[in-house]
Amino acid sequence: MSVAIFASIQALPEHRDAVLQALQEMVASSRSEPGNLRYDLFERDGAPGTFDLYERYVDHDAVQAHRQSAHYLDYRQRTAAWLANPPEVKVSLPLDLAP
Numbered sequence: 001m002s003v004a005i006f007a008s009i010q011a012l013p014e015h016r017d018a019v020l021q022a023l024q025e026m027v028a029s030s031r032s033e034p035g036n037l038r039y040d041l042f043e044r045d046g047a048p049g050t051f052d053l054y055e056r057y058v059d060h061d062a063v064q065a066h067r068q069s070a071h072y073l074d075y076r077q078r079t080a081a082w083l084a085n086p087p088e089v090k091v092s093l094p095l096d097l098a099p
Contacts, residue, residue, distance in 0.1 A: 001093060002037060003063050005055040008088040015082035016049035022079050023051055029071035030055070035062025049084075056094075063091070 011019035023041055030039045037056040044050040057063045066072055 001059065002097075003057045003060055004092045004094055005053070005057075005063065006090045006092065007053040007055070009051045009053070009079075010084040011049040011051070011079075012082055012084050013049055015079075019049070019051070019079055019082050022075050022082075023053075026071055026075040027053075029069070030066060033062070033066055033069065035059070035065060 009019065009023070020043075027039050027041050030036055035058045037058060038054065039056075040054045042052040042054070044052060055066075057066065
């Protein structure tokens with residue numbers, strides 16, 4: 001069964017552009033991971049610097065592989081001091097997906 005992740009990231013205002021660039025690099029690398037089905041990046045309307053990610057993986061093993069990947073670990077290290085608070089991450093199992 002596939003796994004969905006919804007993550008929200010809030011950049012400090014002075015680091016918005018740096019966080020966005022780091023996220024865009026991570027998105028590109030994550031999309032090419034085996035087991036990744038989807039990796040979409042959004043910025044909240046009316047809330048500059050608040051980013052949302054929607055991710056889907058084939059299973060929990062693919063999620064673990066992503067979290068252990070070099071590009072993910074690099075992203076986490078580079079952005080740690082640029083965030084207003086820790087990322088909010090929710091892991092969900094799909095019940096009804098559009099075809």
